[in-house]
Amino acid sequence: MSRTVTVGLDDTPEGRAAAEWAAREALLRNLPLKIVHVQEPTPRYAARTPLLDLERYQRWAQQLTHEMADGIRLRHPGIEVITEQLTGTVADVLCEAAGFAELLVLGSRALTGLHGFMVGSVSLGVVARAERPVVLVRAQELAVDEHRLDPAGVPSAAAPFRPVVLGLDIDRPDDTLLEFAFDAAARRKAALRAVHAWPEPPTSFYRFPGDAELYDTLQRGQASLLSKVLRPWRQKFPDVEVIEVSRCGSTPQVLADESRDASLVVVGRRIRTGFFGAHIGHVTHAAIHHITAPVAVVAHS
Numbered sequence: 391m392s393r394t395v396t397v398g399l400d401d402t403p404e405g406r407a408a409a410e411w412a413a414r415e416a417l418l419r420n421l422p423l424k425i426v427h428v429q430e431p432t433p434r435y436a437a438r439t440p441l442l443d444l445e446r447y448q449r450w451a452q453q454l455t456h457e458m459a460d461g462i463r464l465r466h467p468g469i470e471v472i473t474e475q476l477t478g479t480v481a482d483v484l485c486e487a488a489g490f491a492e493l494l495v496l497g498s499r500a501l502t503g504l505h506g507f508m509v510g511s512v513s514l515g516v517v518a519r520a521e522r523p524v525v526l527v528r529a530q531e532l533a534v535d536e537h538r539l540d541p542a543g544v545p546s547a548a549a550p551f552r553p554v555v556l557g558l559d560i561d562r563p564d565d566t567l568l569e570f571a572f573d574a575a576a577r578r579k580a581a582l583r584a585v586h587a588w589p590e591p592p593t594s595f596y597r598f599p600g601d602a603e604l605y606d607t608l609q610r611g612q613a614s615l616l617s618k619v620l621r622p623w624r625q626k627f628p629d630v631e632v633i634e635v636s637r638c639g640s641t642p643q644v645l646a647d648e649s650r651d652a653s654l655v656v657v658g659r660r661i662r663t664g665f666f667g668a669h670i671g672h673v674t675h676a677a678i679h680h681i682t683a684p685v686a687v688v689a690h691s
Contacts (some may be wrong), residue, residue: 404497
């Protein structure tokens with residue numbers, strides 16, 4: 391069975407933005423787009439609204455997915471769009487759907503007063519459990535947001551893509567994560583900015599003699615290690631321009647700073663289950679809550 395780009399659709403601005411982003415990604419990958427709407431056994435809408443019976447809710451859900459599919463077909467002629475109505479616990483059903491997808495796309499809620507995104511329990515649950523890539527898209531994300539300004543300084547989806555940014559742990563690099571990021575950059579004909587952050591030397595807090603030399607040595611060493619990790623991937627994707635960024639500082643902050651002009655940010659999640667269940671790691675958690683560009687979370691061993 392051919393894989394699809396699958397999007398979980400609901401009647402929210404972020405859900406609709408996710409569907410539009412998923413359609414553009416399906417075109418880049420030359421794959422069908424599957425629009426999935428999950429109906430809970432007792433829909434929350436129906437539970438809160440006594441006048442809304444289950445049959446009416448089902449008709450509404452079907453209309454929602456069909457209208458979105460028709461709109462995408464109109465805006466993107468030639469794309470194959472599949473719609474599916476499923477029933478069950480939303481996070482469980484979406485995790486299962488992700489297993490049959492090339493990637494799963496979900497929406498992130500609007501900005502909060504802390505300049506971050508409210509990622510709901512469903513999205514967090516799916517990100518923490520899905521073993522296929524999951525992309526989170528903010529509300530009002532537009533195609534032009536992924537592109538540079540045109541020569542006249544006007545936003546345009548016809549202009550080149552902004553860079554794809556990869557958050558990389560050079561101590562434990564993973565091929566699945568690296569391949570996803572390089573492939574995403576290649577499909578967009580965009581640069582790949584590989585970002586690695588390393589901690590400040592302990593002596594810098596005390597201003598010991600030789601701190602500057604120690605810092606320079608660490609900086610050169612970390613940059614060399616980053617280059618070593620990326621070298622075989624540069625050879626595998628010779629047409630991708632690679633920008634190497636090795637900076638001292640907090641990893642979430644460095645990644646956020648380097649992602650301000652990104653078309654897509656790629657971070658990893660190790661597939662592991664602890665005593666309290668699956669988790670996503672503090673860097674990935676920070677990325678999906680605070681980076682404005684679409685964030686792809688790639689599960690790996």
